[in-house]
Amino acid sequence: MITFARMQLQNDLLLRAARGEKTERTPVWLMRQAGRVLPEYRAVREQVGGFKQLVETPELAAEVTIQPVDILGVDAAIIFSDILVIPEAMGLSYEVVEAKGPTFEQTIRNGADIDRLKIASPEDLQYVMDALQITKKNLAGRVPLIGFAGAPWTILAYMVEGRGSKTFSVSKKFLYTEPALSHRLLEKITLSTINYLKGQISSGADIVQLFDSWAGLLSPEQYEEFSLRYIRRICEAITEVPVVVFAKGAFFAREAMGKLPCEVIGLDWNMEIELSRELIGNKKTLQGNMDPCLLYADHETIRTETHRMLKRFGPHRHIANLGHGLYPDIEKEKVKFYVDTIKSYRAV
Amino acid sequence: MITFARMQLQNDLLLRAARGEKTERTPVWLMRQAGRVLPEYRAVREQVGGFKQLVETPELAAEVTIQPVDILGVDAAIIFSDILVIPEAMGLSYEVVEAKGPTFEQTIRNGADIDRLKIASPEDLQYVMDALQITKKNLAGRVPLIGFAGAPWTILAYMVEGRGSKTFSVSKKFLYTEPALSHRLLEKITLSTINYLKGQISSGADIVQLFDSWAGLLSPEQYEEFSLRYIRRICEAITEVPVVVFAKGAFFAREAMGKLPCEVIGLDWNMEIELSRELIGNKKTLQGNMDPCLLYADHETIRTETHRMLKRFGPHRHIANLGHGLYPDIEKEKVKFYVDTIKSYRAV
Numbered sequence: 001m002i003t004f005a006r007m008q009l010q011n012d013l014l015l016r017a018a019r020g021e022k023t024e025r026t027p028v029w030l031m032r033q034a035g036r037v038l039p040e041y042r043a044v045r046e047q048v049g050g051f052k053q054l055v056e057t058p059e060l061a062a063e064v065t066i067q068p069v070d071i072l073g074v075d076a077a078i079i080f081s082d083i084l085v086i087p088e089a090m091g092l093s094y095e096v097v098e099a100k101g102p103t104f105e106q107t108i109r110n111g112a113d114i115d116r117l118k119i120a121s122p123e124d125l126q127y128v129m130d131a132l133q134i135t136k137k138n139l140a141g142r143v144p145l146i147g148f149a150g151a152p153w154t155i156l157a158y159m160v161e162g163r164g165s166k167t168f169s170v171s172k173k174f175l176y177t178e179p180a181l182s183h184r185l186l187e188k189i190t191l192s193t194i195n196y197l198k199g200q201i202s203s204g205a206d207i208v209q210l211f212d213s214w215a216g217l218l219s220p221e222q223y224e225e226f227s228l229r230y231i232r233r234i235c236e237a238i239t240e241v242p243v244v245v246f247a248k249g250a251f252f253a254r255e256a257m258g259k260l261p262c263e264v265i266g267l268d269w270n271m272e273i274e275l276s277r278e279l280i281g282n283k284k285t286l287q288g289n290m291d292p293c294l295l296y297a298d299h300e301t302i303r304t305e306t307h308r309m310l311k312r313f314g315p316h317r318h319i320a321n322l323g324h325g326l327y328p329d330i331e332k333e334k335v336k337f338y339v340d341t342i343k344s345y346r347a348v
Numbered sequence: 349m350i351t352f353a354r355m356q357l358q359n360d361l362l363l364r365a366a367r368g369e370k371t372e373r374t375p376v377w378l379m380r381q382a383g384r385v386l387p388e389y390r391a392v393r394e395q396v397g398g399f400k401q402l403v404e405t406p407e408l409a410a411e412v413t414i415q416p417v418d419i420l421g422v423d424a425a426i427i428f429s430d431i432l433v434i435p436e437a438m439g440l441s442y443e444v445v446e447a448k449g450p451t452f453e454q455t456i457r458n459g460a461d462i463d464r465l466k467i468a469s470p471e472d473l474q475y476v477m478d479a480l481q482i483t484k485k486n487l488a489g490r491v492p493l494i495g496f497a498g499a500p501w502t503i504l505a506y507m508v509e510g511r512g513s514k515t516f517s518v519s520k521k522f523l524y525t526e527p528a529l530s531h532r533l534l535e536k537i538t539l540s541t542i543n544y545l546k547g548q549i550s551s552g553a554d555i556v557q558l559f560d561s562w563a564g565l566l567s568p569e570q571y572e573e574f575s576l577r578y579i580r581r582i583c584e585a586i587t588e589v590p591v592v593v594f595a596k597g598a599f600f601a602r603e604a605m606g607k608l609p610c611e612v613i614g615l616d617w618n619m620e621i622e623l624s625r626e627l628i629g630n631k632k633t634l635q636g637n638m639d640p641c642l643l644y645a646d647h648e649t650i651r652t653e654t655h656r657m658l659k660r661f662g663p664h665r666h667i668a669n670l671g672h673g674l675y676p677d678i679e680k681e682k683v684k685f686y687v688d689t690i691k692s693y694r695a696v
Contacts, residue, residue, distance in 0.1 A: 166514065169675050172527050172641035176649065216597075219617045219639045248566075251599050252620055269567045271599055291567045296521035 009206070011143045014076045017319050018207055018242040018263045018285050020244045026310060026318050027075035028342040029146070030335065031246075032325030033068035034080045037332050040067050051342065052096045055082050058130035061084070069143055072339050076144045076207075077135060078202070081128050083150030084212055086192055087159050089120035094158075107162035108174075114185050120192035122199025129203040136204030147195055147205030150210035151247065152189040152234075153227035159189075168217050174219075175226055182226060190230045194237040201240045209244035209266070210234060216249015224251055228260075235262040244287060248324065254279035269323030273312040287319040292327055295334045302334065306341045315347040355553070359491045362424045365667050366555055366590040366611045366633050374658060374666050375423040376690040377494070378672030378683065379594075381416035382428045385680050388415050389665035400444045403430050406478035413483045417491055418685050419680070424492045424555075427548070428482060429476050431498030431559055434540055435507050442506075451598075455510035456522075462533050468540035470547025477551040484552030495553030498538040499560035499595065501575035504530065507537075515563050523574055528653045530574060538578045542585045549588045557592040557614070558582060564597015570649075571601055576608075583610040592635060602627035611649055617671030621660040634661060637671040641688065643682045650682065662696040 002187075009015070013027035020245065035041055041064050047055050054060055059127065061080045071075050084094050084102055094104045108114060122129055137143055137225050158164075160171040196305050197208050210231060218227060227247070235243050245257060246266030258280035267276050267289035294305050320342045326335065357363070361375035383389055389412050403409060409428045416422050424590050432442050432450055442452045456462060470477055484493055498506075506512075510521040523530050544683050545556050558579060566575060575595070583591050593605060594614025605613050606628035615624050615637035624634065658668065668690045674683065 061428065167641075167672075169641055169644075169677070172639070174645035176641055176645040216618065220620050222639070249597075249618070252618055270564065270597070270600055272568050291520070291570070293515075293520035293524055297524040301524065302444075324567055327515065329517070 003343055007319070008146055009141050011075055014144045014146075014319060015206060015242065017317065018244070020283070020285060020317055022316055024300050025345070026313070026315065026320050026342060028339055029074040029076040029078065030068070030072075030322055030326055030339070031078075033072060033074055034064045034078065035326060036328035037248040037326050038064075038071060038333055039332065040064075040065055040071060042084070047318070050096065050098070052082070055080065055085065056127050058127050058134055061127075061131035062138060063132035065131070065142060066138055067141065069158075072336050073343065074339055076146050077139055078146040078148065078209075079128065079132055079135060079205070080149070081131070083148070083155065083213070084158060085125055085128060086120060086149060086155055086189065086196060089124035089196070090117040090188065090192055092117070100166040101157065104158065106160040108156075108159045108185060110144065111181055111184070114181060114188065117185075117188055119188055119195065121195050122202070125199065128196075129199055132200055132205060134205035138194070143207035145204055146244075147197060147200030149193045149200075149208070151208060151210045151215070151227060151245075152186045152193060153215065153218065153223075154211065154213045155189045155193070156185055156226075157214045157217075159185070165313060166243055170218040172217065174220075175222060186226065186230050190233050194234055197234070197238055198240070201238070203234040205241065205245065207242045208238060209246060211222075211265075212245070212247035212250065213247075215247035215253070216251075220252040223250060224256065228253060228256055232260055235260050246287070258284060264319065266321070267323060271323075273309070277313075282317070285317040285319060286313060288321050289323040290321075291323045292324050295330045295338055299334075302338055303341050307345060310326055310342065310345050311347070357489050357492055359423055359658055362492050362494075362667060363554060363590065365610065365665065366592070368611070368631075368633060368665055370664055372508060373694065374661070374668050374690060376425040376427070376668035376687055377422040377426065378416070378420075378670055378674055378687070379426075381420060381422055381683075382412045382426065383674060384676035385683055386412075386419060387679050387680065388412075388419060398446070400430070403428065403433065404475050406475050406482055409475075409479035410486060413479070413493075414486055414510070417487070420684050421638050421691065422491070422687055424494050425477065426494040426496060426557070427480055427484060427553070429479070429496070430679035431496070431503065432506060433473055433476060433543060433562070434468060434497060434503055434537065437472035437544070438465045438536065439538055439631045440465070440507055449512040450506065452506065452510040456504075456507045458532060459529055459532070460471055462529060463535065465533075465536055466542065467536055469543050473544060473547065476544075477547055480548055480551035480553060492554035494550055494592075495545060495548030495556040497541045497548075497556070497558060499558045499563070499575060499593075500534045500541060500578040501566070501571075502559065502561045503537045504533055504574075505562045505565075510524055516562055520565065520570075523570060526692070534574065534578050538581050542582055542668065545582070549586070553589065555590045556586060556594065557594060557612075560593070560595035560598065562597075563595035563601070564599075568600040570602065571598060576601060576604055580608055583608050586642070594635070603674065606632060612667060614669070615671060619671075621657070625661075630665070633665040633667060635667040636669050637685070638669075638680065640670045640672050640675055643674070643686055647682075647685055651689050654686060655693060658690065658693050661694070
């Protein structure tokens with residue numbers, strides 16, 4: 001593993017905002033900024049055939065990671081990858097079927113299945129490490145590079161369910177019927193994730209984000225027991241760079257998230273800004289939280305709503321983003337307009 | 349339209365709890381109690397071929413409506429129907445494709461599409477009125493009969509999207525790009541829904557519930573503008589019987605829901621009980637809110653969690669239910685155990 005010497009960044013707004021320092025303006029990046037909204041991305045993807053092939057081809061993954069920095073002018077690059085590389089590195093391979101999403105041939109059903117899983121190390125995901133290193137080199141310090149991983153509950157959800165689901169009822173059944181096995185699996189995922197994130201940091205990530213995409217499916221009690229405590233463990237282990245926790249739908253856990261040993265909490269667009277600040281407290285930077293569907297609207301509506309969001313978050317301890325990833329049919333020009341609106345805004 | 353003389357109910361726990369009166373014990377019914385968890389339901393459905401055919405066959409719809417009263421011992425029957433009968437009565441027919449959900453051949457795209465829609469009257473849904481009347485007769489006053497409809501935003505979501513969706517981004521795009529048309533459509537849906545619910549009441553419904561299944565997809569601001577104001581209109585119009593509003597995922601609107609002119613607010617399992625009571629206030633009965641996945645667990649876990657829920661809600665102004673509909677693969681015996689646990693619980 002190569003450890004990158006931290007080079008001076010030309011634009012470190014994101015990192016300073018994450019650490020709670022004052023910034024000249026609010027930094028902005030967008031979840032799924034490297035993706036189908038960009039025709040340039042679609043062209044690169046066609047070269048290799050599909051999403052997963054692109055994830056596994058470091059040069060091209062690096063290329064699409066940098067595209068939104070060039071094209072949209074965002075203040076950070078996020079490595080082009082998939083949260084499901086972790087289950088695969090642990091021993092469960094998956095495929096991405098167009099218009100159907102990810103599917104796993106094998107799923108986790110019992111203790112023997114869990115015993116067979118390995119604890120992943122960065123070497124198991126060398127192609128991600130390579131992609132980070134190439135990206136870091138080619139970014140040449142223009143903006144920070146964001147690494148990421150799925151939160152353990154979300155990863156368990158896929159490993160047990162075997163595919164996407166509206167309810168993830170198979171996975172939730174596993175939590176209710178096999179709590180001890182669930183914890184054993186979460187433990188292995190957590191250790192794998194810590195190794196993986198530390199590898200990403202050694203390979204150049206300046207900040208890392210945990211995505212708990214299916215947080216909103218759990219009750220407050222189950223969320224604390226099966227998700228938050230593992231997120232906490234990961235936050236405690238990652239001391240090298242700032243950590244962002246984005247738990248979609250976990251409105252009920254905002255107070256608890258305010259106590260996590262991390263720097264940034266992501267909000268989705270359902271979470272009211274002022275109340276979230278009150279629940280989370282003043283010691284965290286907040287990230288988000290515009291409804292991605294706003295970007296279907298006309299410029300005037302986008303500008304009005306974006307200004308309103310920025311005013312409500314205030315000029316400090318905010319990283320502008322969306323409350324969810326960009327939808328593929330949003331026009332690139334509207335995305336750029338959103339980014340430009342944020343970059344040219346000055347608090348009055 | 350036949351107006352039913354209100355007959356004396358042998359078990360009116362649900363209605364008394366809805367009106368805030370003290371009851372000997374907490375009443376219980378379950379969303380989707382008439383459905384695939386019951387083998388008896390599956391047998392009836394096979395007679396007619398499919399879900400939609402069953403909805404449209406009053407004698408059989410009445411039969412499956414009463415099944416859970418006989419088999420599970422719940423304190424209310426809810427008419428077996430579908431929220432999508434309203435778009436169909438307005439002019440957009442739909443099909444239910446197995447494992448794929450509902451699909452509409454035509455969707456709403458512009459003002460002309462909205463102009464072509466009619467405002468539905470109870471006569472347009474005579475088969476639902478018939479099913480209610482048969483049910484009412486065959487129930488013979490054993491328990492109250494619940495009528496229902498989709499909330500206007502949820503109905504618009506299907507009419508514009510044309511099918512189920514994880515994001516309903518086509519419908520949300522419509523709200524952002526065509527707010528005036530959205531309001532025109534919501535107006536027509538609202539008037540249709542009021543007519544429909546009044547018809548249901550005349551045909552025997554003792555209480556009605558509005559399902560806002562996709563409430564959680566809207567931002568707090570959009571929710572107020574495009575959903576809550578129409579729900580309020582419906583609540584104001586329905587003065588004959590108590591009204592239940594269940595807006596899944598609308599945690600951010602709980603305070604506003606406490607001010608609706610309705611009797612009962614449904615909670616999903618993400619909504620923390622004590623905080624919901626605090627936000628909604630003491631003038632509403634709360635309904636819910638167990639995670640349906642609990643019913644995958646063993647008896648001891650179900651009993652412990654059910655007792656905990658009942659204790660947290662307290663003995664009054666609570667109607668026990670789930671936080672969402674029953675999932676089809678839950679065992680009937682577990683469902684019955686949940687119902688029995690509630691019925692035999694006495695606050696200590």
